[in-house]
Amino acid sequence: DADVTQTPRNRITKTGKRIMLECSQTKGHDRMYWYRQDPGLGLRLIYYSFDVKDINKGEISDGYSVSRQAQAKFSLSLESAIPNQTALYFCATSDPSRDRGIGNEQYFGPGTRLTVT
Amino acid sequence: GEDVEQSLFLSVREGDSSVINCTYTDSSSTYLYWYKQEPGAGLQLLTYIFSNMDMKQDQRLTVLLNKKDKHLSLRIADTQTGDSAIYFCAESISGSGNTPLVFGKGTRLSVIA
Numbered sequence: 001d002a003d004v005t006q007t008p009r010n011r012i013t014k015t016g017k018r019i020m021l022e023c024s025q026t027k028g029h030d031r032m033y034w035y036r037q038d039p040g041l042g043l044r045l046i047y048y049s050f051d052v053k054d055i056n057k058g059e060i061s062d063g064y065s066v067s068r069q070a071q072a073k074f075s076l077s078l079e080s081a082i083p084n085q086t087a088l089y090f091c092a093t094s095d096p097s098r099d100r101g102i103g104n105e106q107y108f109g110p111g112t113r114l115t116v117t
Numbered sequence: 118g119e120d121v122e123q124s125l126f127l128s129v130r131e132g133d134s135s136v137i138n139c140t141y142t143d144s145s146s147t148y149l150y151w152y153k154q155e156p157g158a159g160l161q162l163l164t165y166i167f168s169n170m171d172m173k174q175d176q177r178l179t180v181l182l183n184k185k186d187k188h189l190s191l192r193i194a195d196t197q198t199g200d201s202a203i204y205f206c207a208e209s210i211s212g213s214g215n216t217p218l219v220f221g222k223g224t225r226l227s228v229i230a
Binding site for chain 1: 125148150152158159160161162165205209217218220221222223
């Protein structure tokens with residue numbers, strides 16, 4: 001079974017709709033992250049959370065919100081989707097306190113492809 | 118501030134060596150990473166190097182670190198079609214375990230048979 005799962009894997013939605021992307025992990029990690037990937041722009045950090053009570057904005061948080069419902073779950077919401085939010089979204093986890101001597105290694109989910117029409 | 122730069126594309130012939138380059142700006146980085154993203158998948162850690170090392174070799178992979186120039190490279194020997202992917206360089210900032218990794222934009226490696 002995958003350690004970091006994302007649902008849905010693909011989603012097409014219309015402009016103005018509210019949409020939620022879910023991320024779950026079985027790694028027991030405290031830290032969770034949401035990124036979006038666009039061609040030629042690499043990975044850009046949207047939000048991150050170091051524990052259930054800690055939420056931080058990333059580089060491009062405008063238009064997004066997050067909820068850390070439990071250690072294992074971190075969801076990303078688009079309150080009113082717009083076409084330029086069409087992208088591939090990745091969730092990731094890490095826990096430096098448990099590292100294998102390689103620092104803040106991040107583990108990624110398989111991604112959610114979101115299309116806003 | 119932190120910034121990680123990579124060229125966007127690299128094309129090599131099967132069997133040749135590939136060299137993917139990366140420059141970073143934060144001299145206090147403790148770990149530097151190479152992640153691989155295969156088509157339709159998330160990123161997976163390929164290899165890493167600690168900042169007090171100059172070189173690390175792992176089978177077909179060689180990582181070289183030039184701290185003076187803040188330059189990191191990944192060499193893949195005997196490149197195969199299965200190596201076709203996007204490769205991301207990332208850095209972890211020293212002494213601040215409370216910051217996420219900073220990723221480059223990724224280099225798309227195409228291997229020609």
